[in-house]
Amino acid sequence: MADSYPIEILIQRYLAGQASSEEILQVEKRLVIDTAFKKMFDLIKQEQIVLESLVETETKSYVHDWFVSQKVTNPKPIKPSRWAWIFSFTILTLLTYLYLHKKTEVVSTVQPLSLKVDSTSKQVDTINASPTNPKNQIPEKNAIPADEQLSNKNLEDVALASYELPLDEGVLRGNADENQINMFWQNLRLKQYNQANNQLDSLSQISGDEKKYLLAHLYMGQRKYNQALKEFNLLKNAAQYKDDAQWYIILGTLAKGKKSYTEARTLLDAIMLDTSHPRREEALILKRKLIGK
Amino acid sequence: MSISIEDVSIIEAIQAGGAVRQKALNQFIYHQKVLAEAMRYLQTQGGQSFDMEDAIQEAFLIFDRNIRYNTFRRQSSLKTYFISIVKWQWVNRKRKMSKEVLTEAHEENIHDLSTQYLLASTEKTLVLAGLVQRLGDRCKQMLTLFQTSHSMKEIADIMQFRGEQVANNEVSKCRKRLRETIEKDPTLLEFFNIS
Numbered sequence: 001m002a003d004s005y006p007i008e009i010l011i012q013r014y015l016a017g018q019a020s021s022e023e024i025l026q027v028e029k030r031l032v033i034d035t036a037f038k039k040m041f042d043l044i045k046q047e048q049i050v051l052e053s054l055v056e057t058e059t060k061s062y063v064h065d066w067f068v069s070q071k072v073t074n075p076k077p078i079k080p081s082r083w084a085w086i087f088s089f090t091i092l093t094l095l096t097y098l099y100l101h102k103k104t105e106v107v108s109t110v111q112p113l114s115l116k117v118d119s120t121s122k123q124v125d126t127i128n129a130s131p132t133n134p135k136n137q138i139p140e141k142n143a144i145p146a147d148e149q150l151s152n153k154n155l156e157d158v159a160l161a162s163y164e165l166p167l168d169e170g171v172l173r174g175n176a177d178e179n180q181i182n183m184f185w186q187n188l189r190l191k192q193y194n195q196a197n198n199q200l201d202s203l204s205q206i207s208g209d210e211k212k213y214l215l216a217h218l219y220m221g222q223r224k225y226n227q228a229l230k231e232f233n234l235l236k237n238a239a240q241y242k243d244d245a246q247w248y249i250i251l252g253t254l255a256k257g258k259k260s261y262t263e264a265r266t267l268l269d270a271i272m273l274d275t276s277h278p279r280r281e282e283a284l285i286l287k288r289k290l291i292g293k
Numbered sequence: 294m295s296i297s298i299e300d301v302s303i304i305e306a307i308q309a310g311g312a313v314r315q316k317a318l319n320q321f322i323y324h325q326k327v328l329a330e331a332m333r334y335l336q337t338q339g340g341q342s343f344d345m346e347d348a349i350q351e352a353f354l355i356f357d358r359n360i361r362y363n364t365f366r367r368q369s370s371l372k373t374y375f376i377s378i379v380k381w382q383w384v385n386r387k388r389k390m391s392k393e394v395l396t397e398a399h400e401e402n403i404h405d406l407s408t409q410y411l412l413a414s415t416e417k418t419l420v421l422a423g424l425v426q427r428l429g430d431r432c433k434q435m436l437t438l439f440q441t442s443h444s445m446k447e448i449a450d451i452m453q454f455r456g457e458q459v460a461n462n463e464v465s466k467c468r469k470r471l472r473e474t475i476e477k478d479p480t481l482l483e484f485f486n487i488s
Contacts, residue, residue: 016362046475047468051440052358053421058437059357062318063350066328179312183451186315192434198453 011044152257159255162286177205188221209238225252247279300371307360310442327372331379348386352379432467439464
C-alpha cells in the first residue's frame with residue numbers, strides 16, 4: 001500500500017521504478033491535484049539527479065583508471081618535436097665535425113712516424129687509428145644525450161606518468177583490515193590523502209612490510225619522495241615487495257629531479273639487465289621516454 | 294543463455310553497494326577483461342582513443358545504473374550485456390554526428406536501457422557540477438557514498454565519524470543542504486523547472 005511508506009520514500013520508490021501499480025496510480029493522481037506534493041516530488045527528483053551525477057563521476061573513475069593503466073602498459077610512441085629534430089641535427093653536425101677534426105689530427109701525427117719507421121708505419125697507423133686509442137675517441141662530454149635536456153619538472157612528470165598504483169583491491173584477505181585497505185587504495189586514487197592516512201593508522205592485522213608498502217605509496221601520492229624512498233628502501237629485501245620496491249625506488253629517485261638522475265638511470269639499467277624482472281618492460285618504456293627514442 | 298554464478302554474485306554485489314560494489318566493478322573490469330574487449334570492438338569501428346574512453350565511460354554508467362536499479366533482465370552474460378551497451382552507445386554517438394536514424398531493429402534490442410541520462414546537455418552537466426561544488430568536498434564525498442549504498446557504518450569509517458548515528462546525521466544535513474541550495478537558487482529552480 002502506498003500509505004505504508006512516508007511520502008518521501010514513496011516518491012523515491014516511484015522514481016526508481018520500484019513502486020507497485022497501485023502506488024504509481026496514487027503518485028500520479030496526487031501530482032495533478034496536490035501542489036505541495038508536486039513541489040516535494042520535483043525537489044526529490046532533482047535531488048536524485050544531483051546524487052546520480054555524483055555516482056556517475058565515481059563510476060567513470062573506474063573506466064578512467066583502466067585507461068590510464070593501459071596507457072602505461074602500451075604507451076603511444078613518442079613523436080619527436082620540431083626542436084628535437086633541430087637538436088638532433090645540431091648534435092650530428094657537431095659529432096661529424098669532431099670526428100673529422102680528430103681524424104685530421106691522427107693523420108698529422110702518423111705522417112712523421114711513417115717517415116722515420118717505414119716498416120712499422122702500417123702498424124703505427126693502425127694503432128693510432130684504432131677506436132680504442134683515447135685520441136680517437138670522441139670525449140663523452142662532447143656527446144650531449146637527449147635525456148640531459150630534461151628539466152626537474154620534466155623528470156618528475158615522466159616519473160609520475162610511469163607511476164601507477166598497484167591493483168590490490170581484488171585481494172580477499174578475510175580479516176578486519178580488508179575493507180580498510182580497499183578504502184585506502186580508493187582514497188589514494190581520489191587523492192584524499194588525509195583519509196588514506198587515517199585508514200592506514202587504523203590497520204591492525206597487516207604485516208609490518210605491507211604497512212611500509214602502503215605508507216610508501218601514500219608518500220608517493222603526496223609527492224614526498226624522500227619519505228617514500230625511505231620506506232621503499234626498507235622493502236628492498238622483502239620477498240613479496242622487493243621487485244615492486246625496486247621499480248618505485250627508480251620512479252621516486254627520478255621524480256626528485258636532476259640531482260638524482262644518474263642514480264635513477266643506474267637503477268633503471270639494473271632492472272633492464274635482469275631479464276626475469278617483472279618490471280623490465282616498464283623499465284624499457286621509461287628508458288625510451290628518457291632518452292627520447 | 295543462462296547467467297553464470299559469477300555474474301550473479303557481481304550483480305548482487307553491485308546492488309548491495311558500498312565496498313562490495315567497488316570490488317565487484319573492479320572484478321568485472323580487470324578479471325573479465327570487458328573493457329579490453331570493448332576497446333577492441335571500437336578500434337575495429339575506427340574509434341579514436343579519446344572517443345573510445347568517452348563512449349566506454351557512458352556505457353559503463355548505463356551498465357552500472359541498470360544493474361543497480363535491477364533493469365537488467367539476466368538473459369545474457371554480463372559481458373555480452375555490457376558489450377551490447379557499448380555497441381549501442383557507439384552507434385548513437387555516430388548517429389548524433391552523422392544525423393543517421395537509428396534502425397527500429399536496433400532500438401528493440403536495447404529497449405531496457407535508460408536513455409534519460411544520456412540526453413543530459415552540457416549545460417545541465419555544468420549546472421550540476423556547480424551545484425555539487427557549492428556543497429563542499431566532504432558533503433560531496435558523503436553523498437556519493439550514500440548514493441552508492443554504502444552503509445552508515447562504512448560511511449562512518451571512511452569519513453572518520455564516531456559512529457553510525459553521527460554518519461546518519463551528517464548525511465541528512467548534507468541532503469538538507471542540497472535541497473535548500475536547489476530551492477533557494479532561482480536559476481536552479483528555473484533550470485530544474487520547479488514552480
